[in-house]
Amino acid sequence: MLFAVSGLENCPVKASDGDVGAVKDFLFDDQSWTIRWIVVDASHWLPGRQVLIHPSAFAPLELPPPPALPMMSPGDSLALAVPLTTPELAAGPTLGAA
Secondary structure (H helix, E strand, C coil), X not given: XXXXXXXXXXXXXXXXXXXXXXXXXXXXXXXXXXXXEEEEECCCCCCCCEXXXXXXHCCCCCCCCCCCCXXXXXXXXXXXXXXXXXXXXXXXXXXXXX
């Protein structure tokens, strides 16, 4: 499935044991146009840090169903799931200060 990654900006990221943060940015290879890392703002549980998560670590994306009445209901929001724990993510690479 192809779609613009800008649709994932500010999308919540959930680890197997709780919320991690939200997608902040993408680091990509400008030669092959491949996303190398997804930057997640984890400052609510790791003060001042942004966690790098490799795209292969994410569970398959499940799009929420559209709302029954589009003009009356916002519908479910999209969330990215990572089958890792928050300590595993904290031990991974970071960008440092947010």
